[in-house]
Amino acid sequence: MAERDFTKTGIKGLDAILGGGIPRGNLTLVEGAVGTGKSTLGAEFVFRGATEFHEPGLIVLFEVSPDKFIRDVARFGWDLPELERQGRLKMVFTTRSVFQQELQQADSLLLDEAGKIGARRIFIDSFGQLALGNDGSRDPRDDFHILAEGLHRENLTAMLVLEVVAQDGVRLAAPAPEEFIADTVMRLRLEPLERAVQRSIEIVKSRGHEYQMGRHSFRIVDGQGLEVYRRVQAPRDTTRELAASFDPTTRISSGIPGLDEMLSGGYFVGSTTLVVGISGVGKSVMSLHYAAEGARLGERGLMLTLDEPPAQVLRNAASIGIDLQAAIDRGTVQLYYDPPQEMEIDRHFHRIEQIVREFKPTRAVIDSLSTYGSSLGPAGRTFRDFFHALVALMKEHQVTAIYNHENPEMFGMSSMMGDYGVSSLVDNIILLNWVELGDVSRLAVTVTKMRGGPISRVTRECEVVDGVGMRVLARTISPNVQPTPFAGYHGLLARSPERRPSGT
Amino acid sequence: MRNSTDIKHLLDQAKSRLGQPCDLDLLRFFRRHPRALLTSEQLAAFVAYDVQQVGRSLDTLIGAGLLTQSQNPKSGARMYVLTSGGPLADWLNSLLEVAATPAGRRALLQALARRPWPGGAPEAGRKRRDSRTGRSGRASEEDAYG
Numbered sequence: 001m002a003e004r005d006f007t008k009t010g011i012k013g014l015d016a017i018l019g020g021g022i023p024r025g026n027l028t029l030v031e032g033a034v035g036t037g038k039s040t041l042g043a044e045f046v047f048r049g050a051t052e053f054h055e056p057g058l059i060v061l062f063e064v065s066p067d068k069f070i071r072d073v074a075r076f077g078w079d080l081p082e083l084e085r086q087g088r089l090k091m092v093f094t095t096r097s098v099f100q101q102e103l104q105q106a107d108s109l110l111l112d113e114a115g116k117i118g119a120r121r122i123f124i125d126s127f128g129q130l131a132l133g134n135d136g137s138r139d140p141r142d143d144f145h146i147l148a149e150g151l152h153r154e155n156l157t158a159m160l161v162l163e164v165v166a167q168d169g170v171r172l173a174a175p176a177p178e179e180f181i182a183d184t185v186m187r188l189r190l191e192p193l194e195r196a197v198q199r200s201i202e203i204v205k206s207r208g209h210e211y212q213m214g215r216h217s218f219r220i221v222d223g224q225g226l227e228v229y230r231r232v233q234a235p236r237d238t239t240r241e242l243a244a245s246f247d248p249t250t251r252i253s254s255g256i257p258g259l260d261e262m263l264s265g266g267y268f269v270g271s272t273t274l275v276v277g278i279s280g281v282g283k284s285v286m287s288l289h290y291a292a293e294g295a296r297l298g299e300r301g302l303m304l305t306l307d308e309p310p311a312q313v314l315r316n317a318a319s320i321g322i323d324l325q326a327a328i329d330r331g332t333v334q335l336y337y338d339p340p341q342e343m344e345i346d347r348h349f350h351r352i353e354q355i356v357r358e359f360k361p362t363r364a365v366i367d368s369l370s371t372y373g374s375s376l377g378p379a380g381r382t383f384r385d386f387f388h389a390l391v392a393l394m395k396e397h398q399v400t401a402i403y404n405h406e407n408p409e410m411f412g413m414s415s416m417m418g419d420y421g422v423s424s425l426v427d428n429i430i431l432l433n434w435v436e437l438g439d440v441s442r443l444a445v446t447v448t449k450m451r452g453g454p455i456s457r458v459t460r461e462c463e464v465v466d467g468v469g470m471r472v473l474a475r476t477i478s479p480n481v482q483p484t485p486f487a488g489y490h491g492l493l494a495r496s497p498e499r500r501p502s503g504t
Numbered sequence: 505m506r507n508s509t510d511i512k513h514l515l516d517q518a519k520s521r522l523g524q525p526c527d528l529d530l531l532r533f534f535r536r537h538p539r540a541l542l543t544s545e546q547l548a549a550f551v552a553y554d555v556q557q558v559g560r561s562l563d564t565l566i567g568a569g570l571l572t573q574s575q576n577p578k579s580g581a582r583m584y585v586l587t588s589g590g591p592l593a594d595w596l597n598s599l600l601e602v603a604a605t606p607a608g609r610r611a612l613l614q615a616l617a618r619r620p621w622p623g624g625a626p627e628a629g630r631k632r633r634d635s636r637t638g639r640s641g642r643a644s645e646e647d648a649y650g
Contacts, residue, residue, distance in 0.1 A: 065536045066536065066538060066539070067535070067536040068536075090539060091538075092583075094541035098579075099541075102576075107576060107578070108579075109541060109581065109582075113539070
């Protein structure tokens with residue numbers, strides 16, 4: 001086989017996971033339980049081959065009648081009868097025993113049919129485990145070997161469905177003999193996701209090339225076919241990892257009067273900022289200012305919202321004097337809302353990656369990290385891996401990103417991230433706090449971390465004014481100012497503010 | 505469903521192409537499986553007729569140009585391909601459209617049974633049905649079509 005002589009499946013997202021495709025001539029076993037999408041995958045493999053890669057194909061069916069198969073895949077827009085008329089496809093209905101005999105014949109009728117259209121691909125649907133047509137005189141494994149040899153003789157890249165009755169536990173303990181003989185094994189699953197299910201595909205083995213291991217999720221989309229999403233935890237290639245860093249020489253404005261001063265001039269380009277505070281403290285307001293400032297300067301901004309639907313975000317923006325809809329209409333802001341219920345994290349990340357590549361934002365707001373935590377569970381690695389991937393993606397594309405995170409504590413904070421433990425991944429941390437002074441709760445902002453530059457860690461008061469938005473107040477220490485500015489206190493974040501003696 | 509005049513018209517057009525109910529049921533099978541690689545026994549089991557009757561009907565359909573058959577001499581299986589296109593295409597499509605529904609099939613079978621076709625009485629080769637399950641019994645080895 002020539003180097004990198006791949007048969008591309010043409011299935012969206014799958015070839016990238018396969019490192020370019022399936023090595024030509026490989027016999028691929030597609031295994032999975034009922035309803036996992038095996039037949040659709042095989043049908044698309046042949047359909048894409050015939051329509052996109054000039055590789056005619058043969059579909060061999062044992063159980064489903066061709067008319068039903070044709071009807072079932074028509075929902076994806078695949079017109080198999082038309083391909084048959086064009087001589088790019090043949091569908092043959094047969095039995096396992098006849099199929100097995102045919103592959104042992106040098107002048108097989110079946111392979112003759114394949115030869116007539118110059119078939120390069122074959123999809124066989126389906127075998128039960130060790131259920132090849134066998135009169136009992138041979139080892140079923142030998143039968144499978146004979147089948148593999150027959151297909152190899154014709155230089156067909158084959159995909160063969162293997163029905164698996166049991167789900168993971170039992171099945172994994174006893175690998176099918178077919179798995180040893182096949183060159184490539186793909187395992188499809190329906191994985192429980194709370195009370196929902198999620199489809200996944202795993203390349204268990206594939207001879208002759210590198211591929212992305214692990215379970216990647218996929219969907220079966222009407223009018224299209226399969227769409228495979230690389231698992232978000234999968235390591236990226238080294239060049240992409242090396243590109244993932246912020247620029248410590250260029251700063252961009254937060255859009256909030258007074259905050260840039262606390263940030264020594266603004267956020268570094270490509271940096272990751274966490275804004276932490278209880279619900280209602282002003283995190284989303286801060287994000288809106290950030291996106292609006294970008295729009296004002298002609299910089300593209302992505303607002304990724306899980307907590308609030310677009311209409312609500314637009315209304316919130318309008319309440320502080322920001323016409324976000326106009327920025328969206330101008331193409332400077334893109335609002336991406338993905339409801340957090342039953343979130344499929346691989347698909348979600350795939351969509352973000354797509355937007356970042358195509359829209360090319362320089363600013364991004366993610367509202368909020370805590371909602372990801374609720375969806376994915378903070379304890380497992382999924383959340384951390386997702387966040388790591390998101391941070392790396394933004395840095396790679398030099399997107400200066402702000403992540404809002406809800407902290408449950410009303411006054412002060414004993415822990416910035418609680419159970420989430422990802423603060424080491426971020427460059428900057430801004431705390432928004434309520435401080436109770438007398439009978440009034442006043443809003444405090446503190447920059448507690450900023451990589452690449454000195455910070456004062458001074459706590460300043462800020463306010464959100466209807467129709468105007470957020471601003472950080474001046475740090476005046478004049479004792480004559482009422483109410484007394486924060487500079488007149490100590491212990492603000494320790495939940496026990498005390499007035500400084502006058503003159504200190 | 506088409507009316508009896510349509511069915512009569514379809515059958516009149518059929519002329520000598522169809523003679524037995526098995527001919528029609530085979531066509532219905534091949535409509536759903538336009539390219540099938542099967543042994544005679546397997547085919548007979550799929551359409552629920554005995555092998556001998558299936559053999560006669562295959563001869564009829566092949567003779568009428570509705571079906572092609574090829575065989576590997578070393579293998580018992582034959583590749584059957586339903587003819588698509590050609591002068592009979594419209595008639596065949598209309599016929600199978602009517603025959604696709606249970607009522608249409610029954611009407612066509614009754615019409616076939618009433619017609620004086622040469623070559624034996626209709627249903628002669630039909631397997632006996634189990635009165636409880638309605639399923640056909642197995643074809644005997646003596647009936648095997650070679």
